[in-house]
Every structure is written in structure tokens, then in C-alpha cells.
Amino acid sequence: MAVIESQLDTQSEDYQNNHKVMTAAVDEFRGIERRVIEAAQAKAPRYIKKGLIPPRERLSLLLDAGSPFLELSTLCGYMQEEDTDGSAAGGSYIAGIGYISGVRCVVAVDDYLTKGGSISPLGGLKRMRMLDLALENKLPMVNLSQSGGGNLKLVGDTFGTSGAMFAKQCRLSAAGIPQITVVHGSATAGGAYQPTLSDYLVLVRKQSTMYLAGPPLLKAATGEIATDEELGGAEMHSEIAGTNDYLAENDADGIRIARDITAKLGWNKRQSLPPQIDHAAPLYPAAELRGIVPEDAKTPFDMREVIARVADGSDFLEFKGDFDNGTLCGHIEVEGYPCGVIGNNSPITAKGAAKAAQFIQLCEQSGTPLLFLTNTTGFLVGTEPEQAGIIKHGAKFIQAVTNCTVPKITILIAGSYGAGNYAMAGRGMDPRFLFAWPRSVVSVMGPAQAGSVLRQVAEAKVLRSGGELNEDTLAFIDGLEQETIQDMEARSNALANTARIWDDGIIDPADTRSVVAFALSVCREGDDRQVNTNTFGVGRL
Structure with a gap:
């Protein structure tokens, strides 16, 4: 064993300050999550009177009691699009990975208490991300649907690519991965295709409706007058059109049927049981992870301190430890x-x-998943690095990251800048999972650097045009520099990044080990699973 001996002084003033700052950042994002739930729950009583179960209670009924549930992208859309106060974060969609009747599934519940469950562009990206996770990890997908459909104020900017969500559903079915949808309310127009493209469909009597055009639109378009039930009621789809597969009596019964369907899939019967592996806990408490990253982003820290609190037994077999200590590689x-x-x-x-490129190839050879712990300002620049072939070797690194087939899991610990973001398996390199610590930053470069670059460009432009750098000109350039810095700071912090689905969610640093372990187990199960593929998916006949 090569056990890491921690050098972290948890009694020092620096550690205590770092822990305090990180804890405040954790409290901030947890507080936003809590306020979103509270705002939704405040609207619940009037729906409960109508016999509807609130979204998070539906989720609780669907999941196995006491089983782990990893919720994803909880702050999707935070302070973006029409979310002016943060209360609509989450994309009107509660989603994650959990267990239903003993089967690990992607689980998605429309949050009809947040903006009526309507789908914004970012909410649509979150939905497509869940479909990608189901496909990549061979997980059944269970949906509890009650959405207002696409947000008509915003859909004009994204409609041209909106069919991608339905295309992913079709590919999921063809890949042999079942989708189960319970429609708890109305599903209209494009919204009717999501449940109908699912492999198993459950409608609720006197409550669910599905149609391409509702009664008002039908009357306006054709003059025909029809009731909800005649056009698309649950009984009509069950008895006449044959669109529906299972008819539930109420919300809870629909969820029960979804659990029964999941149980009858026999999803785990052909799956070999994972071996029971004894493992030692890290030698150092997980809570100490909150005190590792300095408050000042320019202050370096040793990533081994993170590894020591994530790895079993704090055991880290370092690869080429004497060859460039700035990039750590090894097995845990x-x-x-x-x-x-x-x-x-x-x-x-x-x-x-x-x-790093060589190490990735070794992991590819042995089929070993890769964990990226990111804190980089990017690739080193300057005459010496250029002459050392930094572009050539950097390209090798990026090529290895891109083309390796083993699962990649990325944790954004602190900074992730420029092409370093690509090399360290940022979002564009399609890692299986990507999570962020609360004070992490993703950007093309640091805000101060960006401001300085634009300042130099502006000054050169003035001089090139024959002007002079007088008091007025410099005041304008000063303003441009400060505006650039403020804009980049606002757009590159963890909350802004997670809002745009640049990660799968912000996590408490203290939860890093459990989140990584859960992700690794999902990847292992998916890669071992054999599925029955077909050409076109299951047609609804």
C-alpha cells in the first residue's frame, strides 16, 4: 500500500477560514434548493384538494423506501430565462438515479408546482441529459408526467432542435432500454409524444388526457366541439384508441402500477450479482474536504489531500511521481x-x-474508469513551454481523454480554465458524470486576464487609428475592462455553470466520496449489462 500521509493542519487559521468560506458556499446552494421546494409546496394544498399528489410525494411513493437517490441538476435554470428570483430553479423537473422495485433507474418527475411544469430551453436540456444517462448506463427510465408543455414565450429560440428529445426516446427504445411513463394530468401536442414514445404507458381515469389539439384549439381550427374525454381521456385511450396500456384509478394507483411494471421487467435476473468487496474507509474525515481549497484562488494546494479523503484507506499508487509533479496520476x-x-x-x-495521456492509455488497456479532480489554470504558456512541444503534447492529452472508452467521472474542485477544461474531461468531452464543488469556476480564462486582454486590444486600436490615450479615452477603456471582469465573474461561477447544465449538479465537498462511489457503481452495472436491441424501438400498435 502507498498510503498518503496528510500534511493538512486542520487547526491552522488558513484551514479554519477555508472551511468557513466553503461551508457558506454549501449553505448558499442548499438554501436555494430549499427555497425552490418551499415555493412549490406552498401551492400544493389546492391541488391536494383535487386528489393530486404533490411532485416530491409522488417521487417518494415511486422510490424504494430507504434506498439511495442521487438527485441531478437541482439548480438547472437558476436565475436564467424567466427565473428572476431563483424560485424556478430545477427546470420544473425533479430527476436523478434511484431504485424502484430493486431496479436502479433514471427517475424523472414533472414539477407541476413550479411554473406549471412548463419546459424552458434549459429544462429541455436537463430532460435530454437524463435520456443520455439512461442510454449510456443502460438504466430503465421512469417518468411521472404532468407538464404544461413547452414554454411558448421561449420555445421560438429552440424549436428547430426540439425534436432531439423525441429522437433520444426512440433510440433508447431501440437500444433495449425500457421507458415507463405515468401521465397524471394533461399531455398536449408535442407533450403527448413523450408518453406515447415510451414503451409502457399508464393513464389515470378521469384525470389524464392526451391529444394533439385540446377542445379550444380544435374548435378554433375546425369548428368541431368535443369534450376532454372524447378527444383524449384515459378511458378513450384505453378502450377505443388503444394508445394506453394500463388504466389507474388515481395518482397513487398509477405509481403502484409503474412500480409493478418495473418489477416485472426482470431487469436484474440476467445480471450477475456484484461481488461483495471489503474496503477500508479513508484515514481522514470527509468533512475535512471543506477546508482544503484556499479562499484565494491563486493560492495552490495539494490535490493529494483530496485524494486522501476519497480513496479507500487513503491508498494512492502514484504513477510517474518523479516526472512532473504538477499533474498527478495514479490508481485508487x-x-x-x-x-x-x-x-x-x-x-x-x-x-x-x-x-497523463500515457496513463489514460494504461487505464483503457485495463478497463479502469477514470476520475478527474480538476483545478487548473490551463496549459502552461511561454517560449519554453512552446519549444517543449506543449501544443503537441496537449493535443495528445486531449485526444486520449476524448477517445478513451472507459467511464470518465469529473469533479470540478476549483478552477477549470481554457483548454485545461478539455484535457480534464470537461462537459464538452462527454464524461459519464460531472459534478462541481460550490466555489468552482469554469471559464476560458480568468476574469482579470480577460479584462486585461480587452484593455490592451482597445488601447492598441486607439493608437492604430491615430488617437491618443487621454483622460476620456482611458476612462472608457477602464469601464470596458471592469465590465468584462464583472461579466465573466457572473458567468463563470458554480451557480451560473450548473444553471446552464454544464455539470450534473453542485455537491457538498464532504459528499465527494459517496457520490463518486455511486457513479462508479452505475458505470460498472451499465457496462456489464447485456440488453436486447432492435432496429426501430417498440411501436405502439
């Missing part, structure tokens, strides 16, 4: 699951890039 286990880990202690050099 997390709750018994082996993985290769790549972390940053400094900007990525030519040597560091070559080392």
Missing part, C-alpha cells in the same frame, strides 16, 4: 471500485500532458 479504489485518478497541482506542462 473508492468503496471497492478501482479507478485511475488524474489531478492538478499546477498548470499543465508538456511533460504533465504526456504523462
